[in-house]
Amino acid sequence: MDNDVKVKLEQFKELVRKIRSYYEAVALLHWDLRTGAPRKGAEVRSETIGMLDTEMFKLQISDEMGGYLEYLSNPNVADQLDDIDRRIILDCQKEYERNKKIPAKKFQEYSVLTAHAQTLWEDAKENSDFEGFEPYLSKIVDMKQEFIEYWGVKGTRYDTLIDMYEPDMTVEKLDQVFSKLRGRLVPLLEAIKASRNQPDNEFLNQIFEKEQQEKFGLFILEQMGYDFEAGRQDESVHPFATGLNPGDVRITTHYLLDDVTSALFSSLHEGGHALYEQNIDANLAGTPLAEGTSMGIHESQSRLWENMIGRSRSFWERYYSDLQQHFGPQLQDVKMEDFYRAVNRVENSLIRIEADELTYNLHIIIRYEIEKMIFNEGLSVKDLPQVWNAKYEEYLGIAPPNDGLGVLQDVHWSGGDFGYFASYSLGNMYAAQIINTMRKELPQFEQYIANGELLPIKEWLTDKIYRYGKSRTPSELILAITGEDLNPDYLADYLEEKYKEIYKF
Numbered sequence: 001m002d003n004d005v006k007v008k009l010e011q012f013k014e015l016v017r018k019i020r021s022y023y024e025a026v027a028l029l030h031w032d033l034r035t036g037a038p039r040k041g042a043e044v045r046s047e048t049i050g051m052l053d054t055e056m057f058k059l060q061i062s063d064e065m066g067g068y069l070e071y072l073s074n075p076n077v078a079d080q081l082d083d084i085d086r087r088i089i090l091d092c093q094k095e096y097e098r099n100k101k102i103p104a105k106k107f108q109e110y111s112v113l114t115a116h117a118q119t120l121w122e123d124a125k126e127n128s129d130f131e132g133f134e135p136y137l138s139k140i141v142d143m144k145q146e147f148i149e150y151w152g153v154k155g156t157r158y159d160t161l162i163d164m165y166e167p168d169m170t171v172e173k174l175d176q177v178f179s180k181l182r183g184r185l186v187p188l189l190e191a192i193k194a195s196r197n198q199p200d201n202e203f204l205n206q207i208f209e210k211e212q213q214e215k216f217g218l219f220i221l222e223q224m225g226y227d228f229e230a231g232r233q234d235e236s237v238h239p240f241a242t243g244l245n246p247g248d249v250r251i252t253t254h255y256l257l258d259d260v261t262s263a264l265f266s267s268l269h270e271g272g273h274a275l276y277e278q279n280i281d282a283n284l285a286g287t288p289l290a291e292g293t294s295m296g297i298h299e300s301q302s303r304l305w306e307n308m309i310g311r312s313r314s315f316w317e318r319y320y321s322d323l324q325q326h327f328g329p330q331l332q333d334v335k336m337e338d339f340y341r342a343v344n345r346v347e348n349s350l351i352r353i354e355a356d357e358l359t360y361n362l363h364i365i366i367r368y369e370i371e372k373m374i375f376n377e378g379l380s381v382k383d384l385p386q387v388w389n390a391k392y393e394e395y396l397g398i399a400p401p402n403d404g405l406g407v408l409q410d411v412h413w414s415g416g417d418f419g420y421f422a423s424y425s426l427g428n429m430y431a432a433q434i435i436n437t438m439r440k441e442l443p444q445f446e447q448y449i450a451n452g453e454l455l456p457i458k459e460w461l462t463d464k465i466y467r468y469g470k471s472r473t474p475s476e477l478i479l480a481i482t483g484e485d486l487n488p489d490y491l492a493d494y495l496e497e498k499y500k501e502i503y504k505f
């Protein structure tokens with residue numbers, strides 16, 4: 001490598017580390033806001049976040065950055081770099097080009113607004129107060145619409161947002177994949193509803209002390225291989241995972257006293273996200289590649305652990321007796337088989353995060369369609385509750401009694417995360433496709449789970465996915481692991497097989 005190149009590359013990496021430090025500070029402040037920061041400090045805190053975010057933003061689009069990118073992406077120079085460095089440059093370039101188009105003042109305004117709105121949303125949800133929250137949400141949508149103009153419309157306006165979370169994914173592809181998936185899930189749901197073998201799940205809704213729930217959740221996280229020296233679990237209104245760096249990946253959960261499964265499966269879910277980020281190769285730390293490659297792949301890891309492992313029969317063959325012992329009398333008379341069937345009961349319900357594996361995808365399709373209406377058809381925020389309720393009636397046959405259980409249930413929109421929801425279903429589809437390959441390459445897969453040996457599974461996933469962080473794109477990963485592109489049939493096959501057996505049809 002020429003000495004000149006070497007020097008410039010080092011300077012560039014120094015700037016990248018500086019940006020990463022801001023990223024970490026902002027992520028930590030967000031974490032703190034949502035895990036018990038004093039309410040009265042929230043407004044000032046939001047401004048602090050906005051300020052730091054803006055500093056980071058300025059560095060990302062600085063002339064200094066522009067200069068390095070121009071120099072390092074010159075073919076004569078790029079030829080001398082290794083693959084990882086080239087990927088870092090590409091990632092910074094994408095960020096640079098995207099952010100350069102937004103005036104810094106606008107960005108700061110947006111950042112303060114969304115940080116504040118996330119706090120307001122917690123109250124709005126609790127009080128089912130859509131009207132009070134509506135002006136903030138409208139403002140967020142207006143700003144997002146403005147940003148789309150700055151970024152430039154690719155395909156449709158909504159495509160521009162989808163691309164943020166799932167590179168290479170388009171509305172056209174999603175329309176196809178979702179319609180294929182829905183085509184197979186709707187008849188399956190009908191067969192399930194018609195079955196005479198409905199699992200009973202009432203015993204799940206007894207009182208389960210929070211301390212016991214917490215202990216069991218931590219035990220399961222440990223079994224998965226979650227590294228408590230590189231993370232911690234706290235409580236928040238809406239469970240989430242946040243990776244500050246591979247040595248500090250935090251998760252949260254939310255306890256419901258009258259439901260033993262809610263916090264447990266959310267720990268498995270967020271634990272799956274965390275395993276991904278804790279096991280990214282050390283040589284990517286301090287670079288923008290030290291995170292998941294896309295939200296869809298991220299969700300594939302959380303949902304793989306939550307559902308395909310955590311809701312499998314093998315898993316409960318191993319862990320059910322532990323669960324019984326943890327809680328004393330509540331589950332003493334409940335058989336493992338009945339518990340397994342209960343946690344896999346399919347129900348048309350209102351709340352996405354508590355939905356079963358099948359109807360979950362319908363919750364996502366509803367959000368996807370609504371977001372598409374907002375950005376491509378100009379649906380007004382004021383009309384959201386009405387549209388939301390109508391779609392729930394149409395897809396799931398139930399209407400929310402209030403907006404807290406309806407349109408206000410998710411945190412995403414308050415943070416401006418439009419375009420994110422599709423990732424959850426993509427995650428289910430990727431996960432089923434990945435597991436299909438894992439079963440072939442790890443023939444003892446079921447046995448490992450039934451023995452409580454979860455580490456070989458974590459290692460396989462580390463080898464195929466985790467360690468690469470963002471240095472491979474979602475489509476490269478899926479193709480390399482499974483030998484084909486995204487295919488929704490694997491998820492539909494998996495669900496059919498599972499539910500035919502549970503519901504006996």
Ligand code: ZN
Nearest residue numbers: 269273299302
């Ligand atoms: Zn998730």
